[in-house]
Amino acid sequence: MSLRELARVVQTSEVTVRRDVRALEAEGLLDRRHGGAVLPGGFTRESGFPQKSHLATAEKTAIADLAASFVEEGEAIVVGAGTTTQELARRLARVPGLTVVTNSLLVAQALAHANRVEVVMTGGTLRGSNYALVGSGAEQSLQGLRVSRAFLSGSGLTAERGLSTSNMLSASVDRALVQAAAEVVVLADHTKLGSDTMFQTVPTDVITRLVTDEPPAHDDRAGAELQALADQGVQIAVAGASGNTAGNDAVPPRGARRDVALPAPRRGAAGLRSATTLGETSPGAERARVADMRRR
Numbered sequence: 001m002s003l004r005e006l007a008r009v010v011q012t013s014e015v016t017v018r019r020d021v022r023a024l025e026a027e028g029l030l031d032r033r034h035g036g037a038v039l040p041g042g043f044t045r046e047s048g049f050p051q052k053s054h055l056a057t058a059e060k061t062a063i064a065d066l067a068a069s070f071v072e073e074g075e076a077i078v079v080g081a082g083t084t085t086q087e088l089a090r091r092l093a094r095v096p097g098l099t100v101v102t103n104s105l106l107v108a109q110a111l112a113h114a115n116r117v118e119v120v121m122t123g124g125t126l127r128g129s130n131y132a133l134v135g136s137g138a139e140q141s142l143q144g145l146r147v148s149r150a151f152l153s154g155s156g157l158t159a160e161r162g163l164s165t166s167n168m169l170s171a172s173v174d175r176a177l178v179q180a181a182a183e184v185v186v187l188a189d190h191t192k193l194g195s196d197t198m199f200q201t202v203p204t205d206v207i208t209r210l211v212t213d214e215p216p217a218h219d220d221r222a223g224a225e226l227q228a229l230a231d232q233g234v235q236i237a238v239a240g241a242s243g244n245t246a247g248n249d250a251v252p253p254r255g256a257r258r259d260v261a262l263p264a265p266r267r268g269a270a271g272l273r274s275a276t277t278l279g280e281t282s283p284g285a286e287r288a289r290v291a292d293m294r295r296r
Contacts, residue, residue: 002036059189059213064088066239067187067211073097075148078177079107081132082153084187086110093117103138103173105131134169142176150181156195157188159228163202171199183208190215193222209235
């Protein structure tokens with residue numbers, strides 16, 4: 001339920017409800033989410049597209065803006081299903097010579113009128129809750145495919161298990177998408193950091209880069225998870241929401257890349273030290289820079 005709905009039901013202010021929700025989470029009675037709360041232990045629970053599309057919209061927009069800046073003209077990529085990847089697809093429509101392989105009807109729809117982008121859809125069975133093609137048909141159509149990058153989202157992300165989702169069929173297709181890509185880029189807003197769901201899709205050691213937003217100052221769990229992911233070698237790119245980009249005044253548009261600093265260390269996330277360079281460099285130069293950073 002949203003905080004607004006909770007406040008209406010119990011006839012009090014959202015400020016009071018927010019404080020009470022925080023106390024109830026500490027007792028293990030519920031899990032906080034962006035703008036609301038859900039029942040605890042949601043390993044098998046998954047919101048449908050209408051609910052997801054209204055969660056963390058500003059953060060998803062900023063993440064999509066930043067993620068699009070990693071895509072170059074003429075690339076071949078795969079884009080998985082999700083509301084954040086749908087936002088990314090809307091921005092990819094402006095990249096000439098791009099080939100996008102996807103199992104998402106929403107991603108394909110966003111690119112349907114992009115004259116300079118070729119869209120390749122997998123086969124499979126339609127899963128109506130997230131408008132994605134799943135099943136053996138989707139997985140078999142990905143065999144023998146090789147692309148430069150995979151852009152994926154999910155229900156949760158932890159340093160221990162990596163990216164995960166609540167649906168077995170979706171997880172299986174996401175794993176097939178990962179197998180087709182040389183690099184894996186995960187798009188996850190801060191509300192998913194530290195959340196774990198039933199089916200693992202991408203282990204942490206397979207994730208090349210995480211594109212996320214800066215967690216609120218009071219969200220120690222998300223900050224600690226960013227630290228742990230950085231310690232395991234995941235490159236972290238932080239986008240700001242509502243005009244606030246960590247380390248910059250605005251989210252860089254595609255092609256205008258710049259350094260993005262990680263959030264300042266806070267309690268539970270001290271020493272966060274991984275960073276992603278978004279400079280105008282070749283892929284080889286960037287890999288050399290990352291290797292040098294890790295040696296340091």
